[in-house]
Amino acid sequence: MNLFQSIFRGGESRGRYPESLIEAAIERAVEGTDARLRLLPGYRKRLRAPVIHAIDQVVALVDAIPAPLMAGRREHGEDPRLAAVFSSAADMLGIFGRDPALTAFLATPEGAAAERVSGLLLAERVERNILGMDLVGDQVRRDVPQVAVSFTGHRLLDPRAGEVEMRRALERRAFDHLLALALNRIAEVRVEREDLIRQRDLLRRKRATLERGGWTFEEAQGAPPDPAALTADLDAITAQLAVLGADDGVLRAHLGIVADSLAEAERQFWAEELDLSLDAMNIRRDAGEPSARHIVLKELHNARGWRLVMLPLMITPAEIPPREDFVAAAERYL
Template sequence: MKLFQSIFGGETRGRYPESLIDLATERAVDGTDSRLRLLPGYRKRLREPVIKAIDHVVALVDSIQEPLPADAREHGLEPRLAAVFSSAGDMLERFGRDPALSAFLASAEGRGFGRVTALLLAERVERTILGMDLVGDQVRRDVPQVAVSFAGHRLLDPHSSEAETRRQLKRRAFDHLLTLALTRIAETRVERADLTRQRDLLRRKVNALERGGWSFEPVAGGVQDPATLLAELDAIGAQLNDLGVDQGVLVAHLGIVVDILGEAPRQLWAEPITLCLDAMNIQRDARDPSARSIEFLELHNARGRRVVVLPLSIAPGELPAREDLVTAAQRYLQ
């Protein structure tokens, strides 16, 4: 299963080599139910939906703005950084602890570069609080206010090349569609014992693919290494094959994949949002002198998940030095 092969590159919408369409088609099968290859004509049935999905993810990622410099100085000048991070120090500390960025900087291709491009994801949280506010010419207490905060900060697909980061994001977006299809397949109601076992295996596959970084969802415990992931997926595939093949079930599974890929814009999309916030991230009327109008791009999927996305250009030289565990333990024991 070539789950980690390189797909996408410098394509523009509607102009794809047959090699990309072939790779994406086989990836759609491997990423959902590999037994779909037993169905005659599966490639022909998937061709148009796959092209529609490629069209969508290429346009989606290409529409994301250019990376924003995320330096300590820029935090005080750029409202988006100031809204998402409480301070420049908080921003750099989060970058320094991010597992994806740390792994890239520790790799052979990540050493020695002055800038790294990555996509920041953060969940927008709104809550009503009681605070002080100026009403007319009087200061009043316990005034209901909406405070906006951001949680779950994480970086995706860091690389020294913006083009490579965007290529990886296109693959991630395509894979996210496949996890949505596989999730729907695994949720299909079944009653027979063998199909119940099949559904459980498919659910395990969803979880394994998400641990492999196949979606925009957070990964508990960090991304699993490819060798371990492939071994687990191969074991799941073998167990599915042992259960045998029900032609009707496979036809239904193929129909789900066709539907999800063919309806890609309704499965995964981005919406611009504008927040009017003061320096404390309290929502204000746009006419309020303290309000800053801040534009973000928010990524949504058909399962109701949403997350703010912000492409960043990070200077590794500004990140705080990471203390190794041995040194920390020795200092603690002294």
């Protein structure tokens, strides 16, 4: 199974899945965590119900994402969500122009021909206690305690030419994120014997490799990976694990972790509604204040404690400024 291809084909309806999807998801759950689980008799039966439950949660999570919001220069001045998440229209378009996932997609034939691109924006919400100026009654006061809200680390996930394709990619990513969380739990299990320590280290390497391949919602580090190289790395890790082997008890413990993680998918990875009342400077205000803008966003959470604001966007590539050629710019000064 190619771990960098999607098991979702679109049109999945919660609770009604073709048998081919269920079987593919079971095999992906094994291949994405510890492929030696196939040595256990009955592993498919053990994973079937948890996998169906996880697919239910993934489909519901992605279905609940609102329709993409047009994100252009004009819309930034009209929609308070864009104004809150991006400091200015120029900043927003500049972020799009520097985004590696969007840049890579626009370099493909599909992306080059797209007049609109849908993608899921992720950003980290940061709140700081500050002392600022405020109007109290008819007097301006200084050093008033305030809470400033900002958004950092903007990045786009799964840009596609159409919303349906984007949602399908997000379903795959969300299911894989559950598997990455399960793999993380397996890798953290306390081990003492030398061969088990080697297994743990190999599983950690596998987790890092899958993260580089876009399996999670974590931010990628470094240059975009080569899928062929990632596949080769995974094959090498799987071969090394097979040589080490594993006793029946270890594999059953790993199978239990995978099954439990998928069976409690809604406690591993979920979205919550985020209500904010902010003024034009992104300062928190009481909902009834005249300067307050009511903003509703969705925030992703996972069992490891991170949270990221998500905002589905529709982007017009023609509005994105061209990326500066730093080599050419440097040569102008030589």
